Amino acid sequence: GENVEQHPSTLSVQEGDSAVIKCTYSDSASNYFPWYKQELGKRPQLIIDIRSNVGEKKDQRIAVTLNKTAKHFSLHITETQPEDSAVYFCASRTDSNYQLIWGAGTKLIIKP
């Protein structure tokens, strides 16, 4: 069935450095790719999303890139700050199936 693989499961970076989280999807018909941030004990919150007609999208320190040929998309966080520490989830969806297919999550740790 459809699945989304997310790597790494844990990522530790020095404050100020960049962080990259990668997801690979299986359904070539997938056309919507959101990223959610979940702080400890809180709800997941959408931080950025991209649709398949776009290769890259940026919002300040956060960017998402999409490679449809390779069927993967990545979250890039630059100039990381302590408040970026959280679990990040990727997901994918097709127009024919409302259901989001979720990655397993990446725990991002920002070291001071």
Added chain:
Amino acid sequence: SQTIHQWPATLVQPVGSPLSLECTVEGTSNPNLYWYRQAAGRGLQLLFYSVGIGQISSEVPQNLSASRPQDRQFILSSKKLLLSDSGFYLCAWSVFLTDTQYFGPGTRLTVL
């Protein structure tokens, strides 16, 4: 703007007891509504979704059920809780099934 509420925020229940969790959305009409469960340190599992009053679709067979008695109200229930029902229950809404999903604050359920 739209707001989503869930209650209670935390709940501790004995095995075999009933359950009722409530979710309401304000500021929108005829939203699509979703119930997710997140086990400790894990990803998101879709349990139910609803496209309208009285319309419920189940994604995972279990001892849980859902109901939508009003347009902006979604209820998750169980007649007899199991230990494995412990987790973080999240309600979400979207305008369309293929639209962005926004999560409520969640209910943390512990079954003892």
